[in-house]
Amino acid sequence: MKKILNIILILIFFAFLYNLVDMMFKRQKEGGLKEITVAGNILEQLKKESANPTLLLFGEKGNDETEKMIKILKELKLDYGSRLNINFVDLEKNQNVKKKYNIIRVPTLYVITTQGQVAHRIVGVVQKERLRFLLKEAGLRKKWNPLE
Numbered sequence: 001m002k003k004i005l006n007i008i009l010i011l012i013f014f015a016f017l018y019n020l021v022d023m024m025f026k027r028q029k030e031g032g033l034k035e036i037t038v039a040g041n042i043l044e045q046l047k048k049e050s051a052n053p054t055l056l057l058f059g060e061k062g063n064d065e066t067e068k069m070i071k072i073l074k075e076l077k078l079d080y081g082s083r084l085n086i087n088f089v090d091l092e093k094n095q096n097v098k099k100k101y102n103i104i105r106v107p108t109l110y111v112i113t114t115q116g117q118v119a120h121r122i123v124g125v126v127q128k129e130r131l132r133f134l135l136k137e138a139g140l141r142k143k144w145n146p147l148e
Contacts, residue, residue, distance in 0.1 A: 033057070033073060033088040042101075044116065046087065051114055053140050054085040055131070059107040060092050065125050069107040072128045079132075083140060111135070 036042070046054050055073060059066030073086050091098055091106060101108075104123070111120040111134055120134055 035088045054112040056110040057088045058103050066107045068125050
């Protein structure tokens with residue numbers, strides 16, 4: 001009986017170690033934003049592509065506030081992993097989008113539910129904790145991280 005218990009404890013230890021190492025490598029790989037080119041209705045396009053909540057950032061590369069938001073969103077991606085989609089629309093490449101989505105100031109962030117509905121529209125830089133609250137409100141929980 002003692003031998004079986006030792007084997008179980010060793011297996012649990014190696015499973016934990018494997019998850020820890022896997023998470024450290026994922027921290028290096030994940031965290032990117034998917035840049036999309038607008039073709040038609042973005043919300044319909046995103047609704048078809050995913051069953052996960054989505055953050056859709058409208059901005060311009062090189063803009064200080066947009067770059068701050070990109071950094072915050074990359075950190076969020078690490079926290080939520082594949083359970084959260086984050087897309088970026090570069091308004092310099094998609095000029096027609098400004099009028100269609102009433103983008104007056106960058107960055108503008110849309111929080112989109114799994115049903116493809118816009119839950120929130122945020123103009124300007126928003127702090128990571130506020131985004132976590134909005135995502136939690138939408139039912140998305142942060143994945144467990146033994147590094148924190």
